[in-house]
Amino acid sequence: MAQPSQEHIEALKAQLRGRLLQPDDSGYDEARRIWNAMIDRRPPLIVQAAGAADVIAAVNFARDHGVLLSIRGGGHNIGGLAICEDGMVLDLSQMKSVRIDPHAQRGYVEPGATLRDFDHEAQAFGLATPLGINSTTGVAGLTLGGGFGWLSRKFGTTVDNLVSAQVVTADGKLVRASADENADLFWALRGGGGNFGVVTMFEFRLHPVGPEVYGGLIVYPLEQAAAVLPAYRELFKSMPDELTVWVVLRQAPPLPFLPPETHGKPVAALAICYIGPPDKGPELVEPLRKLGTPYGEHLGPMPLTAWQQAFDPLLTPGARNYWKSHNFAGLDDGLITMLIEQIGKLPSPQCEVFIGAMGGQTNRVAPDATAYASRDANFIMNLHGRWDAPADDDKCISWAREVFRAAAPFALGSVYVNFLTQEETDRIGAAYGPNYERLVEVKRRYDPGNLFRHNHNINPAA
Structure with a gap:
């Protein structure tokens, strides 16, 4: 990666409410470990964001200094895309808030929450939305890839139940994406993975299920x-x-x-x-x-x-x-x-x-x-x-x-x-079929420099 000076790193640290970890810091090894033990990477920088302001600071830093950026939610991706070898990890696992509005039947979920976190809060009100089958999976990665599980035959995929998202885009702006606001971005987020920005809050439609x-x-x-x-x-x-x-x-x-x-x-x-x-x-x-x-x-x-x-x-x-x-x-x-x-x-x-x-x-x-x-x-x-x-x-x-x-x-x-594993770059198009060209167009609009590329990448130059 481009090597920002320690002075620049200290300046970033001063902007954060969360932590910035380097290889010699306490907690670094724990922060770089993810679900799949085959992934053993040592990123030079890990930002453990505490909120959207930290996300904006990290995105701006990576863009301005030419630093490779990977995004960690639950750290459950099979290819280990949450952790880059030679760059900065933006770790969202500390952003775990889940708020349920039982009257509107809506759930507001931060990107570090797991399926277990979400279900725990929603089921207190007899509500749920389609999620996966392993409760340690992160809500963010599951959702951005589509998401399916035990409730999907009745209520659709996870993204069919996504109402809106708050997203930090590559230019460091926080925007809302929904059916009537930044609709092209909202469409792309519902299955297009982490290619278009960093989601800091998901709004889901909930359904009476259980308990x-x-x-x-x-x-x-x-x-x-x-x-x-x-x-x-x-x-x-x-x-x-x-x-x-x-x-x-x-x-x-x-x-x-x-x-x-x-x-x-x-x-x-x-x-x-x-x-x-x-x-x-x-x-x-x-x-x-x-x-x-x-x-x-x-x-x-x-x-x-x-x-x-x-x-x-x-x-x-x-x-x-x-x-x-x-x-x-x-x-x-x-x-x-x-x-x-x-x-x-x-x-x-x-x-x-x-x-x-x-x-x-x-x-x-x-x-x-x-x-x-x-x-x-x-x-x-x-x-x-x-x-x-x-x-x-x-x-x-x-x-x-x-x-x-x-x-x-x-x-x-x-x-x-x-x-998909990280090696299966030749199958990314197969994940989207005829939708791939539209995804490229949205990528060109929101991330023309391909800042968000440590993923199943939709290349804006395609």
Whole structure:
């Protein structure tokens, strides 16, 4: 990076309400660590912003001194885009305020808040908006990439529920983006990632959900998957929007409701969330219980917040992670057969395949209504390589790439941008399809110098 003088760095520090960290400072190592342990970068500067004024100061400093800038929200991005090697990290993790207006059914969320923070506040009023499935994920990154989860079939993607955003743009100005104010910027923020500025406040539309939902897991032996998955595929076609069922293929973790002798065996699990009246849940889920003879199941009413955190033990920080992802219109027989074969030879007991069910409201929105464009995807598959030892890097990464290549003939060709690794620059266009050219135009207007480039970059010179 350009090397600003220590005098300039001290001048920046004097402008901040938050902290400015350099490699020898206390707290530096903790601040540079993120969810994916494969990312081990040592940025010369980390600004831990305390508010929008700090964000403006950091953006102006990076622009004026030619310093590479990366933006950290929850630090959950698979490619580690939150942390640059040779530049300045603008760390928003201390900006965690969540304010709920229960009468207007709105949530006002700062960019350092996690999904757990948001749900905790919103569920105090029986409200929620579509978020992801791992509660330690940051609201900011999830939202800016599109966002989907257990509530999406009923209420759409996360960005379908974004009402407005306050954004610091590359010129250091704080602007509001909404449907009627800086509408082009608002459109681009809803799926275009961190390319257009630093969001300092999100305003979300909330919906009455919970506080209890009906859900849980049905865990089938992998040997039954060849019958279970096609039957699930048929049931999916008539599921109400309130019912979401994902497929998880992996080795059975030591869950208390599974017999000990099944732990570590390959399984096909159905992860279920029904957000209608909980007493209607058993009737709707009953056909899923009859698809085979499961190893075990755990179903019943539970707090929405508990289900939103149910997969956290499988996604804890500190492991090494590598992802590959495809979007699908359907689950073809050939795809199912291939996946069953691959689950039989997982390189690590933590590796897994998630198949997220979309459809419903996510597909009723026009593909050009938001930058997030994958409105024809009924299923989003994430090949999740996960392991602990660096010595296992090659075999786990190779497994994910092999399954990705084998799945390609069945895929739509599009991809969810939040599931891209940093190396997949050739797939950024596939995340946006026909929307890409419009995103370039918005980028040229708001960030012609490409200050915000340590991301899945939309190059203004394209």
